[in-house]
Amino acid sequence: MKITFRMKVFACMVLLxxxxxxxxxxxxxxxxxxxxxQFRKExxxxxxxxxxxxxxxxxxxxxxIDNMKLDTLLNVTHGVRLLFFISIGLLFxxxxxxxxxxxxxKLIAAIERVAQGDLNxxxxxxxxxEYGKVAQTFNDMTFRLxxxxxxxxxxxxxxxxxxxxxxxxxxxxxxxxxQAGQQISPEMLxxxxxxxxxxxxxxxxxxxxxxxxxxxxxxxxxxxxxTVHLERIVDDVxxxxxxxxxxxxxxxxxxxxxxxxxxxxxxxxxxxLLTNAIRYTPxxxxxxxxxxxxxxxxxxxxxxxxxxxxxxxxxxxALPRLFDRFYRVDEARSRHTGGTGLGLSIAHHFVKAHGGxxxxxxxxxxGTTFSVYLPHGQ
Numbered sequence: 001m002k003i004t005f006r007m008k009v010f011a012c013m014v015l016l017x018x019x020x021x022x023x024x025x026x027x028x029x030x031x032x033x034x035x036x037x038q039f040r041k042e043x044x045x046x047x048x049x050x051x052x053x054x055x056x057x058x059x060x061x062x063x064x065i066d067n068m069k070l071d072t073l074l075n076v077t078h079g080v081r082l083l084f085f086i087s088i089g090l091l092f093x094x095x096x097x098x099x100x101x102x103x104x105x106k107l108i109a110a111i112e113r114v115a116q117g118d119l120n121x122x123x124x125x126x127x128x129x130e131y132g133k134v135a136q137t138f139n140d141m142t143f144r145l146x147x148x149x150x151x152x153x154x155x156x157x158x159x160x161x162x163x164x165x166x167x168x169x170x171x172x173x174x175x176x177x178x179q180a181g182q183q184i185s186p187e188m189l190x191x192x193x194x195x196x197x198x199x200x201x202x203x204x205x206x207x208x209x210x211x212x213x214x215x216x217x218x219x220x221x222x223x224x225x226x227t228v229h230l231e232r233i234v235d236d237v238x239x240x241x242x243x244x245x246x247x248x249x250x251x252x253x254x255x256x257x258x259x260x261x262x263x264x265x266x267x268x269x270x271x272x273l274l275t276n277a278i279r280y281t282p283x284x285x286x287x288x289x290x291x292x293x294x295x296x297x298x299x300x301x302x303x304x305x306x307x308x309x310x311x312x313x314x315x316x317x318a319l320p321r322l323f324d325r326f327y328r329v330d331e332a333r334s335r336h337t338g339g340t341g342l343g344l345s346i347a348h349h350f351v352k353a354h355g356g357x358x359x360x361x362x363x364x365x366x367g368t369t370f371s372v373y374l375p376h377g378q
Contacts (some may be wrong), residue, residue, distance in 0.1 A: 032064075039063050103131040107138060141186040145300040148214040151224040163202065200304045202237040212349035219353060226257045226303060226374075227291060233267060234289055237274045245283030248274075252291040259303055259374050265350045266374075272343035273370050280368075281311035294376055302356065308369045314362040322360060323348040330338040347372075 043063055048056060106123050113121035119142055123135040170192055177184050186258045211217045241248040259266075270289075277287045288308045295304040314322065323345050351358050355375045362368035 035064055044124075082102075095101045103127070103135065107131075107135060110138065110142075114142060114145075119137055119149055144215060148216070150213075163199055165201050170195050202342075204344060209342055209346050209349060212346070212353055215353075217265075217349070217353050219265060221260050221262055221354075223258050224261050226259050226261075226264070226305070227252050228256070229263065229266070230270065230289060230291065230305065233270050233274065237271065237278065240275070241278050241287060244278060245282075245285075246278060246281050247286045248278075248289075250289045253293065257291060257293050257303055259376070261374065263352055265353070269347040269350050269372065270305070270307070272347045273372070276343055277307055277309040277311060277368070277370075278354040281309045285310040285367075295373070297373060303376050305374070306369055307372075308367065310367040313364040313366050313368055314360070315364055316362075319360060319362065323358070 039060060043059065048059065051228070103123075103126070110121040110123045121142055124138050125132050125135045125139070138173055173188070173192060177188065182284050208217070230252070231250060234248060273286070276288070281287060286309070290306045290307075290308065292304040292306070295302045348358050351374070356373045358373070359371045360368065361371075
C-alpha cells in the first residue's frame with residue numbers, strides 16, 4: 001500500500017500522543033511511588049496499625065488525594081522531572097516537523113535555482129507520496145524547460161549558420177549588379193528568388209523541428225489506412241524516381257492497416273525518406289517500400305514500414321549521427337544535392353511524437369533500409 005503524506009502526519013501525531021502518554025504515566029508512577037514511601041514514613045505508626053483495615057484504607061486514600069493536588073505535582077523536584085519529559089516531547093516534535101518539511105525545503109531551494117536561470121536544478125525523489133510526486137513533476141518540468149531552451153539556442157545558431165551562405169550570395173550578386181550599372185534581367189532575379197525560396201523552406205523546417213524537439217509539436221490524429229496512404233505517396237514520387245532511372249515499388253498486404261496518426265506529419269515522414277532514397281540511389285537502382293503488420297518490438301505491437309534502396313549506403317560510423325540536424329556523411333551528401341539537410345531529423349522527431357521510432361541499416365555501396373515503427377491500432 002502506498003503511504004501518503006497525510007498518513008505520515010497521522011502516524012507522527014499518534015507517535016507523539018504515545019510519547020506524551022508514556023511520559024505522563026511514568027511521571028505519575030514515579031510520584032505515586034514517592035508518595036507511598038512518604039506515607040510509610042509519616043503515617044504508619046502504632047495508632048495506624050491499631051486501626052481497623054477499613055480505617056487504614058481511608059487514611060491512605062485521604063493522604064494520597066491530598067498530596068496529588070496540582071500544586072504538589074508542580075513542586076521543584078517533580079516539576080524538574082516533568083519539564084524534562086516535556087522537553088523530550090518538544091524536541092521530538094521539532095525533529096518530526098523538520099523531517100516532514102525537509103522535502104519542501106529542497107523543493108524551494110530548487111525553485112530558487114530555476115528562478116536564477118539554472119534549468120538543470122533537480123529535486124531528489126526519495127519517496128512515493130505526494131512530496132515524491134511533486135518532486136518528480138518539478139524535475140519533469142525543468143527537463144522540458146531545459147529541452148526548450150536548448151532547442152531555442154540550436155535554432156538561433158542554425159539560422160545564423162545556415163542563412164549566412166545564401167544571404168552572402170544574394171548580397172554579392174546585388175552588389176555586382178549595382179557596380180555593373182546595368183539593368184537586372186529576369187534571369188538574374190530568378191537566381192536571387194531561388195535563394196529566397198531556399199531560405200524560406202529552411203526557416204520553416206527549422207521552426208517545425210524546434211517544436212518537435214521541445215515536445216510542443218501539435219498533432220491532429222485520426223484513423224488512417226496506411227496502405228492506401230502509402231500508395232498515394234509512392235504515386236506522387238514515382239515520376240521523379242523514373243526520371244532518375246530508378247524503379248520504385250510498393251509491397252503490402254491487401255487488407256487495410258489502420259493507424260492513429262496525423263496524416264500531414266506522416267506524409268512528410270515518408271516523403272522525406274523516399275526523396276532521400278531517390279537522391280542517393282544511382283540510375284538503374286531500385287527502391288522498395290514494404291509494409292508489415294503487427295511487428296513485435298519492445299513488448300508492443302507496431303506497424304513497420306521499410307524504405308529499402310540500393311543506393312550509395314552509409315558507413316557504420318556515421319549511423320549514430322544520421323538523424324542530427326544538418327549532419328552530412330560525406331561529400332556526396334552535401335547541401336548541393338538539394339534539400340535543407342533537415343529531412344531525416346524531421347522524420348525522426350515526427351515519428352517519435354507519434355510514439356514510434358526509426359531504425360536504419362546500411363552498408364556502403366550496397367544500400368540502406370529505413371524502418372519506421374508506428375504503434376499498431378492507435
